[in-house]
Amino acid sequence: MASKNKLNSNTPDGPVTEKWENYKGHVPLVAPNNKRRIDVIIIGSGLAGASAAASLGELGYNVKVFTFHDSPRRAHSIAAQGGINAAKNYSNDGDSVYRLFYDTIKGGDYRAREANVHRLAEVSTEIIDQCVAQGVPFAREYGGLLENRSFGGVQVSRTFYARGQTGQQLLIGAYQALSRQIALGSVKMYNRHEMLDVVVIDGQCRGVIVRNLLTGQLERHGAHAVVLCTGGYGNVFYLSTNAMLCNTTAAWRAHRRGAYFGNPCYTQIHPTCIPVSGDYQSKLTLMSESLRNDGRCWVPLHSDDVKKHPNDIPENARDYYLERRYPAFGNLVPRDIASRAAKTECDNGKGVGPTGLAVYLDFADAIKRLGKSTVEARYGNLFEMYEKITGDNPYEVPMRIYPAVHYTMGGLWVDYELMTTIPGLYAAGEANFSDHGANRLGASALMQGLADGYFVLPYTIGAYLSKEIRTGPISTNTPEFDKVEKDVLDRIHQLTAVQGSQSVESFHRRLGKIMWDKCGMARNAEGLKEAITEIRELRHEFWKDVFVPGRRDEFNPELEKAWRVADFLELGELMCEDALHRNESCGGHFREEYQTPEGEALRDDKKFMYVAAWEWRGADAKPELHKESLDYEEIKVTQRSYK
Amino acid sequence: MKLTLKIWRQGGKYNGEFVTYKLDNVNEHMSFLEMLDVLNEQLIEKREEPVAFEHDCREGICGSCSMVIDGRAHGPMQGTTTCQVHMRHYKEGDTIVIEPFRAKAFPVIRDLVVDRSAFDRIIQSGGYISVNTGQAQDANAIPIEKDQASRAFDAAACIGCGACVAACPNASAMLFTSAKVSHLALLPQGEVERKRRVLAMVAQMDAEGFGKCSNVTACEAECPKEISVSNIARLNREYLAATLAGELT
Numbered sequence: 001m002a003s004k005n006k007l008n009s010n011t012p013d014g015p016v017t018e019k020w021e022n023y024k025g026h027v028p029l030v031a032p033n034n035k036r037r038i039d040v041i042i043i044g045s046g047l048a049g050a051s052a053a054a055s056l057g058e059l060g061y062n063v064k065v066f067t068f069h070d071s072p073r074r075a076h077s078i079a080a081q082g083g084i085n086a087a088k089n090y091s092n093d094g095d096s097v098y099r100l101f102y103d104t105i106k107g108g109d110y111r112a113r114e115a116n117v118h119r120l121a122e123v124s125t126e127i128i129d130q131c132v133a134q135g136v137p138f139a140r141e142y143g144g145l146l147e148n149r150s151f152g153g154v155q156v157s158r159t160f161y162a163r164g165q166t167g168q169q170l171l172i173g174a175y176q177a178l179s180r181q182i183a184l185g186s187v188k189m190y191n192r193h194e195m196l197d198v199v200v201i202d203g204q205c206r207g208v209i210v211r212n213l214l215t216g217q218l219e220r221h222g223a224h225a226v227v228l229c230t231g232g233y234g235n236v237f238y239l240s241t242n243a244m245l246c247n248t249t250a251a252w253r254a255h256r257r258g259a260y261f262g263n264p265c266y267t268q269i270h271p272t273c274i275p276v277s278g279d280y281q282s283k284l285t286l287m288s289e290s291l292r293n294d295g296r297c298w299v300p301l302h303s304d305d306v307k308k309h310p311n312d313i314p315e316n317a318r319d320y321y322l323e324r325r326y327p328a329f330g331n332l333v334p335r336d337i338a339s340r341a342a343k344t345e346c347d348n349g350k351g352v353g354p355t356g357l358a359v360y361l362d363f364a365d366a367i368k369r370l371g372k373s374t375v376e377a378r379y380g381n382l383f384e385m386y387e388k389i390t391g392d393n394p395y396e397v398p399m400r401i402y403p404a405v406h407y408t409m410g411g412l413w414v415d416y417e418l419m420t421t422i423p424g425l426y427a428a429g430e431a432n433f434s435d436h437g438a439n440r441l442g443a444s445a446l447m448q449g450l451a452d453g454y455f456v457l458p459y460t461i462g463a464y465l466s467k468e469i470r471t472g473p474i475s476t477n478t479p480e481f482d483k484v485e486k487d488v489l490d491r492i493h494q495l496t497a498v499q500g501s502q503s504v505e506s507f508h509r510r511l512g513k514i515m516w517d518k519c520g521m522a523r524n525a526e527g528l529k530e531a532i533t534e535i536r537e538l539r540h541e542f543w544k545d546v547f548v549p550g551r552r553d554e555f556n557p558e559l560e561k562a563w564r565v566a567d568f569l570e571l572g573e574l575m576c577e578d579a580l581h582r583n584e585s586c587g588g589h590f591r592e593e594y595q596t597p598e599g600e601a602l603r604d605d606k607k608f609m610y611v612a613a614w615e616w617r618g619a620d621a622k623p624e625l626h627k628e629s630l631d632y633e634e635i636k637v638t639q640r641s642y643k
Numbered sequence: 644m645k646l647t648l649k650i651w652r653q654g655g656k657y658n659g660e661f662v663t664y665k666l667d668n669v670n671e672h673m674s675f676l677e678m679l680d681v682l683n684e685q686l687i688e689k690r691e692e693p694v695a696f697e698h699d700c701r702e703g704i705c706g707s708c709s710m711v712i713d714g715r716a717h718g719p720m721q722g723t724t725t726c727q728v729h730m731r732h733y734k735e736g737d738t739i740v741i742e743p744f745r746a747k748a749f750p751v752i753r754d755l756v757v758d759r760s761a762f763d764r765i766i767q768s769g770g771y772i773s774v775n776t777g778q779a780q781d782a783n784a785i786p787i788e789k790d791q792a793s794r795a796f797d798a799a800a801c802i803g804c805g806a807c808v809a810a811c812p813n814a815s816a817m818l819f820t821s822a823k824v825s826h827l828a829l830l831p832q833g834e835v836e837r838k839r840r841v842l843a844m845v846a847q848m849d850a851e852g853f854g855k856c857s858n859v860t861a862c863e864a865e866c867p868k869e870i871s872v873s874n875i876a877r878l879n880r881e882y883l884a885a886t887l888a889g890e891l892t
Contacts, residue, residue: 243705
């Protein structure tokens with residue numbers, strides 16, 4: 001078992017278009033009577049976690065789900081706005097599984113694994129069927145059939161949506177399916193429990209240590225397999241569109257126990273977010289990409305006009321820079337490109353608003369063309385949200401937007417079966433690195449989370465669990481559980497023992513600033529080297545001077561935050577290492593040294609067409625790089641162009 | 644601006660009391676929760692325990708934030724969660740009273756944090772359509788009239804925050820429960836389990852210790868997603884129909 005090459009992607013043989021079908025036909029199964037004897041732990045209850053838990057519970061496994069929230073329905077998937085892609089071709093506009101596959105590979109700047117992406121495109125259609133059957137109220141046409149719209153980086157309309165609350169509706173669907181399994185007794189739900197470590201016995205993942213957040217007590221839970229569905233790590237930047245509690249702890253703890261971290265530097269900066277307004281700011285709010293279907297991005301043509309009221313700037317003094325630079329895709333270029341273009345305009349002194357770090361997203365033309373009521377029907381709730389936050393009415397004044405950290409394509413390295421480099425430990429949804437390469441297309445995160453949970457993991461986990469049917473129950477009364485629990489307890493003691501003078505929040509804010517300035521939308525070698533030194537110093541300062549109020553054995557949100565920030569401090573350094581080693585630009589990773597004369601990302605396929613999977617070597621040691629080379633059999637690799 | 648905050652503290656060194664805090668550097672662009680962040684940073688600086696409150700997305704969709712502000716669940720703005728209230732709606736010298744949601748079925752955990760797991764158990768009792776993964780037919784096999792789908796969405800927009808319970812003088816969970824009953828009763832997919840669902844969910848709601856509905860309609864007024872009380876009327880019809888059907892068989 002341990003002899004398996006750790007970076008073998010275990011991609012099945014055969015043509016890309018047939019791999020998944022062949023795999024499903026030959027994967028070992030676990031008989032119903034044996035499933036009852038198998039325990040699976042799932043960490044996280046978002047789209048990937050809830051859908052995996054419900055599906056595995058339906059299959060007959062004994063499932064335990066842990067979430068740090070007060071209810072599984074709070075997971076951050078709930079905040080996804082725009083939609084979910086599927087190759088249904090209901091629009092009859094030339095879509096197909098192949099085209100969704102192709103768009104996703106190209107959108108990811110040829111840095112994703114072909115076989116995984118093709119599988120994702122294949123199962124995309126089943127997701128929509130499943131969600132409709134659960135009662136997800138997708139948008140419909142007058143004929144009663146499902147409606148579609150378009151998203152960035154594609155030329156078809158394949159995005160299904162439920163007003164501006166698609167993530168909410170999909171999560172509620174998965175949450176209800178999960179609730180049904182909880183009622184049936186196949187899933188046991190642990191709210192307000194946070195996973196703080198994984199336990200590995202003889203090279204296999206055998207359970208977790210969790211902290212009951214109400215009492216502070218540590219608990220041991222054993223299982224034959226553990227699945228991390230713990231989302232992304234965008235909050236390493238402090239300010240992001242992620243919810244406040246999103247964190248890297250579960251994934252990072254697994255990394256420290258031997259799971260390799262894939263492409264940590266691939267971060268998605270979303271082009272349309274409400275700009276930062278002050279240093280008290282706690283988070284940033286996304287304005288859905290769907291707005292670019294009808295909104296037009298522009299800045300004043302002349303930098304003298306940036307302080308003028310936008311409605312006083314005549315048409316011929318505006319620069320619709322996306323339409324000018326990318327006529328084929330216009331305002332619907334992929335996110336990485338739209339974000340960089342906005343930054344370029346602001347860097348050139350064309351930025352608007354009080355800080356000069358914003359561009360306009362204008363709906364005047366759409367309102368003229370479609371009427372206010374149609375625009376309201378499409379985007380009403382987003383306009384309302386914008387007005388609540390900014391006090392401006394976007395029906396009358398163009399929105400001001402700026403890019404913000406939104407999603408992390410990087411994550412735990414997994415093979416074709418979604419297994420990490422620790423046998424028996426899986427990662428699904430945003431927590432893994434697998435499907436989006438160096439840039440994710442809009443409306444693909446919901447697709448991937450649900451694909452992994454409903455349709456991939458329930459098949460692939462059987463391959464491993466079929467070998468576990470004779471193992472018997474996993475005891476937690478072992479030296480390995482003793483050791484890991486003691487490690488966790490020691491770390492909690494350390495955090496509360498420092499009793500320094502600075503708040504957890506202040507460290508997080510400083511880390512975020514280093515990351516945004518030096519490992520954000522544009523990076524260079526010099527800045528990244530500085531960042532690594534600064535983050536390391538900050539981490540040492542944290543462990544000498546952080547102040548965590550309250551006790552260990554009680555409900556203590558500051559202690560929870562301290563643990564999470566301590567993990568972010570280690571992750572931030574790894575992200576900079578990864579960004580520094582990748583001497584090319586691709587997707588969301590833009591190294592200033594590597595760009596075309598027009599300012600587009602310049603890849604180096606000869607040297608960097610691989611997944612960087614990093615192995616933990618200790619807090620002050622250099623991580624070790626492993627490479628999984630990416631071989632494209634089906635798709636011809638070219639320079640990405642949206643012109 | 645300068646503000647005075649009277650905040651309910653419970654747990655740790657507090658047995659349950661209002662504590663007064665002065666805050667003097669509040670910016671009008673801050674959100675309400677960012678204002679509380681500033682307070683907590685000040686408390687931490689003074690080595691006091693910060694005020695515990697629940698929050699996560701800060702975009703008005705996760706349903707975590709749950710406080711009563713000056714007597715109103717989620718504060719002064721119509722159709723708005725606490726996290727989306729901004730300080731531009733307050734003025735220099737204001738005093739703001741902040742309490743947890745108060746209901747027997749929502750025990751206080753600490754300060755402004757309450758236990759809303761009763762809502763999860765109501766959903767577990769029947770708030771779903773029983774379809775296993777992989778059993779679904781093609782998504783377009785059953786057309787659903789656009790307005791009907793839209794009404795189902797209106798009910799499904801509930802974020803499970805519990806403001807309806809906090810606003811109700813009886814601490815009734817009828818708006819929450821009826822929103823889920825309506826969402827699923829309005830869709831053809833929900834038809835098969837329609838009767839069983841409403842009976843089970845109402846039974847669970849009663850078992851959790853929520854009060855009865857006496858048509859005050861404060862729930863609708865305070866609901867951050869503006870869920871309509873017409874859902875309660877629909878629940879009553881569904882319940883009656885299910886009860887009668889039960890007696891006939």
